[in-house]
Amino acid sequence: MIVEGSTILLATRNKGKTKEFREALQHLGINVKDLHEVEGIPVIEETGKTFADNAFIKAKIAADATGLPVLADDSGLCVDALDGAPGVYSARYAGEAATDKANNAKLLRELRALGAEAQESSRSSPELHSSARFVCSLALYEPQDGNKVQVEGTVEGFILRHARGADGFGYDPLFWLPSYNRSMAELTVEEKNIISHRGQALRRLIEMMEG
Structure with missing residues (x-):
């Protein structure tokens, strides 16, 4: 069981993701490490056909190798025109x-x-390519008892014709959020955690952990 003071291994070497997860989990008193801080993790091949499949593959392999509870995510961009x-x-x-x-x-x-053109546009919006969504699937696996929890979050938006913003990572500079009139890379960390696919999935996971 994961309680205050526990250590969770985050199955990523992406510093941007590590920062987001640490900020989201800090109020629970959980120590978050990532793959830069541990040794002995084998190469993990993401062979799943879905985000949920890949998240669990990563979580289980890393947990079996370290004996630690592992939180893994698989997330990505799904573009309608493609x-x-x-x-x-x-x-x-x-x-x-x-x-x-x-x-x-x-x-x-x-x-x-x-x-490809956007399905809708307005004078206040930049030129857009296509509607799209970010999807995040989280898997938390505890090797001691084999307990597994999986949740998912999504956020809808559009793909910009040109990158905007210097924050974020991945496809964030190309992902336009009409409700904010900004790209994902133009949001603060706090704003991104509220609206993002990963933020939504994390809140669902935290609710389950707190409950």
Whole structure:
């Protein structure tokens, strides 16, 4: 059972994700480590067909290797004009070990090739490519008792024709939020945690942990 003072291993080496998770969990008194802080984790191949599949694969492998409770996420961008791509391949859309810049560039190339347009627009909005959504699936796995909890969150938006904002990571600079009239990369960490797919999933997970 995870209680105050417990340590959870976050199955990521992404510093942006680690920062978001630590801020969200700090009020529970839980110590959060990531894969930069532990050794002995085997290479994890994300072979699942869904975000939920991949989240659990990562959580179980890391938990079995360390004996720690592991929180893993699999998240990505689903673009309607691309039939849901990049989806579970979001992190490696431009190839294995692709950078955020390379993934964003490929996404824009694919959309420009289609000539995709937003389903709706307004004079106050920048030019948009297509409606899209971020999806996040979280899996918390405790190896001591085999307990597993999985939750999911989504946020709807559009893909910008040009990146905006210097914060965030991944596809954030290309993801436009009409309700904020800003890109995801133009939000503060606090704003992003409220609206984001990961923030929604985390709140659901925390409610279950607190209950």
